[in-house]
Amino acid sequence: MILNPELRRNFWLELSAQRLIAMPVLLGLVFWIVGLNGGESAVSSAALIAFHLIVYFWGTRRAASAIATELNSGTWDDQCMSPIAAWPMGWGKLLGSTAYVWFGGAICISVFFGANLGAFFYNGGASVLSLAVILVLIGLLGHGVALALSLMMLRKQKSTRRVPVSVCQIAGLIAIYGLSSFLFVEIFVTSLPSANVMENVLWFGGSVTFWTFTLATMISFVGWALLAIYRLMQSELQYQIRPFAWLGFTVFLMIYGTGLLYERLLSNAVGLYMWLALPLFVAVLAFYIAFFLAPKNIVLFRKWLAAFLHQEWAPCWRLTPVWFQSFGLLWLVGAILIVMLFSQDGPVTAGAQFFGIRLDEISAFYVLAVLLFVTRDLIFLLWLNLTGSKGKPDLAGAIYLLVLYSVLPPLLGFVGGASLLPIVIPYPTDNLLWAIGPVSLQVFFLVLLCRKRWSEISPQEPVFMKGKV
Amino acid sequence: MHRCKLLIRFAILLRKKEPEIPMASLVEIRGLVYEYPRFRALHDLSATIEKGTITALVGPNGAGKTTFLRCLAALEAPYSGTIKLDGLNIHSNPRLSHTQMGYLSDFFGLYDGLTVGQCLSYRAYAQELVANKAAEAIEWAAGAVNLTDRLGQKAGELSRGLRQRLAIGQAIIHKPKLLLLDEPASGLDPEARDDLATLLTQLRDGGMTIVVSSHILAELEAYSSHMLIIDKGHIVDHTVVGDAALEPESAALTVQLMEPHKDFEKILLHVAEITRVTDTAAQILLKGGLQAQRDLLKKLIEAGAPVIFFGPDKVNLQDAYIERMREGRAS
Numbered sequence: 001m002i003l004n005p006e007l008r009r010n011f012w013l014e015l016s017a018q019r020l021i022a023m024p025v026l027l028g029l030v031f032w033i034v035g036l037n038g039g040e041s042a043v044s045s046a047a048l049i050a051f052h053l054i055v056y057f058w059g060t061r062r063a064a065s066a067i068a069t070e071l072n073s074g075t076w077d078d079q080c081m082s083p084i085a086a087w088p089m090g091w092g093k094l095l096g097s098t099a100y101v102w103f104g105g106a107i108c109i110s111v112f113f114g115a116n117l118g119a120f121f122y123n124g125g126a127s128v129l130s131l132a133v134i135l136v137l138i139g140l141l142g143h144g145v146a147l148a149l150s151l152m153m154l155r156k157q158k159s160t161r162r163v164p165v166s167v168c169q170i171a172g173l174i175a176i177y178g179l180s181s182f183l184f185v186e187i188f189v190t191s192l193p194s195a196n197v198m199e200n201v202l203w204f205g206g207s208v209t210f211w212t213f214t215l216a217t218m219i220s221f222v223g224w225a226l227l228a229i230y231r232l233m234q235s236e237l238q239y240q241i242r243p244f245a246w247l248g249f250t251v252f253l254m255i256y257g258t259g260l261l262y263e264r265l266l267s268n269a270v271g272l273y274m275w276l277a278l279p280l281f282v283a284v285l286a287f288y289i290a291f292f293l294a295p296k297n298i299v300l301f302r303k304w305l306a307a308f309l310h311q312e313w314a315p316c317w318r319l320t321p322v323w324f325q326s327f328g329l330l331w332l333v334g335a336i337l338i339v340m341l342f343s344q345d346g347p348v349t350a351g352a353q354f355f356g357i358r359l360d361e362i363s364a365f366y367v368l369a370v371l372l373f374v375t376r377d378l379i380f381l382l383w384l385n386l387t388g389s390k391g392k393p394d395l396a397g398a399i400y401l402l403v404l405y406s407v408l409p410p411l412l413g414f415v416g417g418a419s420l421l422p423i424v425i426p427y428p429t430d431n432l433l434w435a436i437g438p439v440s441l442q443v444f445f446l447v448l449l450c451r452k453r454w455s456e457i458s459p460q461e462p463v464f465m466k467g468k469v
Numbered sequence: 470m471h472r473c474k475l476l477i478r479f480a481i482l483l484r485k486k487e488p489e490i491p492m493a494s495l496v497e498i499r500g501l502v503y504e505y506p507r508f509r510a511l512h513d514l515s516a517t518i519e520k521g522t523i524t525a526l527v528g529p530n531g532a533g534k535t536t537f538l539r540c541l542a543a544l545e546a547p548y549s550g551t552i553k554l555d556g557l558n559i560h561s562n563p564r565l566s567h568t569q570m571g572y573l574s575d576f577f578g579l580y581d582g583l584t585v586g587q588c589l590s591y592r593a594y595a596q597e598l599v600a601n602k603a604a605e606a607i608e609w610a611a612g613a614v615n616l617t618d619r620l621g622q623k624a625g626e627l628s629r630g631l632r633q634r635l636a637i638g639q640a641i642i643h644k645p646k647l648l649l650l651d652e653p654a655s656g657l658d659p660e661a662r663d664d665l666a667t668l669l670t671q672l673r674d675g676g677m678t679i680v681v682s683s684h685i686l687a688e689l690e691a692y693s694s695h696m697l698i699i700d701k702g703h704i705v706d707h708t709v710v711g712d713a714a715l716e717p718e719s720a721a722l723t724v725q726l727m728e729p730h731k732d733f734e735k736i737l738l739h740v741a742e743i744t745r746v747t748d749t750a751a752q753i754l755l756k757g758g759l760q761a762q763r764d765l766l767k768k769l770i771e772a773g774a775p776v777i778f779f780g781p782d783k784v785n786l787q788d789a790y791i792e793r794m795r796e797g798r799a800s
Contacts, residue, residue, distance in 0.1 A: 005591055005594035005595045006595070008591070008594070009580065009583070009587075009591045012582075012583055012587055012591075013580065013582045013583065016582075070578075073578035073579070073580070073581075074574065074576045074577050074578025075578040075579070075580065077542075077544055077572065077574050078572075078577075078578075078592075078639065078640075079595075080544060081542065081543075081544070081567040081570075081572055082567070082592070082595040082596060083564065083567065083568055083595070083596060083597050084595050159505070159506075237564070238543070238546075238563040238564060239564070297506055298506045299504045299505070299506055299548060302504075302548070303548065457507070
């Protein structure tokens with residue numbers, strides 16, 4: 001008996017007798033036809049392609065649709081009011097909505113292994129098992145990301161209660177084919193573990209076998225995806241939670257990435273302080289992602305402010321937007337880096353580069369400029385969100401920022417205005433005033449604009465916190 | 470003339486705002502404020518909903534009825550204020566309060582691919598009812614909404630009225646103290662509306678407290694004991710309506726004569742409180758139950774009054790509502 005009612009309901013809907021018969025019949029027919037012409041290797045490739053199509057493409061669609069289907073059919077309120085806890089609801093949806101997909105995937109992967117038994121035995125049974133686990137974990141990661149993003153979008157677009165399924169599916173596919181293929185390209189290219197794949201991976205200087213590292217990586221990322229689903233579901237089901245998961249994930253990414261780049265940084269003989277360049281980059285990225293995905297509801301802001309002013313710390317912490325925490329972490333990492341850069345002796349190795357930026361050009365002023373430009377963007381985006389336009393302020397903001405950072409600088413260079421670059425982008429310079437002066441002015445004026453907008457849209461009638469909300 | 474009669478009748482009902490027998494309150498709403506980003510939808514609402522009542526939540530489109538119901542269902546957190554369900558602050562304890570309430574939104578949905586039995590089974594298990602209790606709950610809910618003979622039928626194959634019944638069956642499967650229904654009768658044919666009225670009355674008689682939102686007042690008239698009028702996010706009126714407004718053993722009656730009779734008013738005044746009278750008709754409040762009604766009719770006939778109608782005087786909720794809305798806006 002299945003105790004999770006959400007999973008059981010999904011099984012009722014997904015695994016009808018007709019569908020359970022149709023999938024193996026169709027797949028069997030495809031593999032048989034392919035096998036007639038191409039033999040075992042063709043069947044192997046067909047099985048892998050089918051696995052990708054069914055589990056990765058169709059699966060991400062199903063996972064991305066799990067919440068949208070409930071919203072469209074008017075059953076989401078009922079689910080929110082049921083006593084099903086966040087975890088069973090989360091994994092019930094994750095595995096339930098993709099149950100049929102996994103049924104097809106299991107057939108494909110069985111055929112794939114059956115067609116490659118010899119090769120697997122040659123490379124050892126452990127790698128065969130690891131490959132199977134990794135393929136499944138990649139699928140779980142993609143589905144998890146799609147479902148987690150759909151829950152985020154539901155929160156973000158609470159008034160319209162619409163989830164952009166295609167966007168969530170694409171995010172799932174990016175997780176699968178972006179992150180996973182970046183790390184395990186051989187699996188996607190050759191289909192089978194090659195000698196190259198078997199090479200060890202260096203992480204913080206320590207040698208780890210490929211399988212151990214990839215398994216640990218995938219398990220970690222799937223774990224974070226599941227945690228995201230759990231926490232977002234808790235939020236939807238009105239658990240009173242304190243947000244920390246995003247900060248945890250950001251710190252995890254900082255440590256994970258720095259571990260991978262350790263050897264490269266070491267070989268460039270850069271100082272220890274330079275290892276904070278990656279965490280700073282991760283913190284910047286995490287802040288923008290958190291901001292664009294978060295709901296920017298003025299009522300929430302008012303509640304947050306009211307809780308703060310009334311020193312109700314528990315609701316204040318609960319209402320603190322994730323992007324605000326990310327912003328705090330960003331300034332913390334930046335401040336540490338600035339202190340380290342000030343205390344360094346002499347320049348770093350000339351020519352060493354990090355994400356296209358010459359490390360020897362990085363100064364404390366430059367890092368400070370980066371922090372101020374992010375602050376400017378934050379206030380600018382907040383101002384757009386407070387303008388009351390019924391359009392899509394975040395999308396508009398993203399386009400403005402894209403133009404500011406990618407179109408204006410080359411345009412200035414083209415017309416001979418390169419000296420004006422510190423006005424539009426963080427630019428390495430030893431002149432403190434020129435590095436942070438223009439951006440500080442922009443921050444100042446945007447703060448004034450934001451304050452004006454805030455007072456314009458605040459209700460005339462005073463509202464007091466009469467009850468804990 | 471008819472309209473005037475109704476307004477006078479309604480004025481009497483308003484006088485009897487507080488029922489004679491004090492009833493225990495189930496829901497206490499205090500200072501409820503709800504804000505959307507660009508406007509305030511609910512302005513400092515306070516009200517009390519008593520146990521075992523059916524409250525008709527009425528108001529024009531956009532008045533804030535659905536927002537109010539969603540706040541009552543702890544699906545939306547208000548900006549400020551509290552709602553207590555049997556003493557429990559529902560927004561501090563939304564999960565716990567949900568176990569004590571059922572909610573049916575105006576855009577309710579069903580899993581069309583599931584059978585009626587599976588729908589009810591899912592909801593029973595989702596309500597953490599296990600094994601025997603779940604089976605009992607399914608049987609009870611199916612019986613309550615009269616769907617016992619359709620347990621094997623797919624939800625997607627049901628008519629609008631039957632779907633409505635199944636949705637209510639799902640909402641009440643855990644026997645909640647409070648049932649919130651948002652526009653439950655919209656799209657139903659007259660027979661299905663009548664069934665719904667009967668069902669709600671039965672549920673109330675079973676001890677459930679019900680709040681029904683609608684802007685079609687005719688449908689609420691059949692079963693509502695209270696009316697809560699909301700307009701532009703403010704409570705315009707919260708009053709007892711219909712028979713519930715009367716003292717026990719009291720009846721609101723209309724008496725009509727074929728032609729004037731000289732002692733008509735005198736006879737009525739002797740036994741009843743007259744709310745309106747003309748030469749040939751009167752609306753009265755009569756105490757003493759059926760026996761008193763029989764005695765009065767007998768007395769009229771013995772006096773030679775040509776009675777052509779003697780029966781209950783039903784207030785028209787819609788006219789009363791419109792009048793209160795006008796008064797509210799004027800004030």
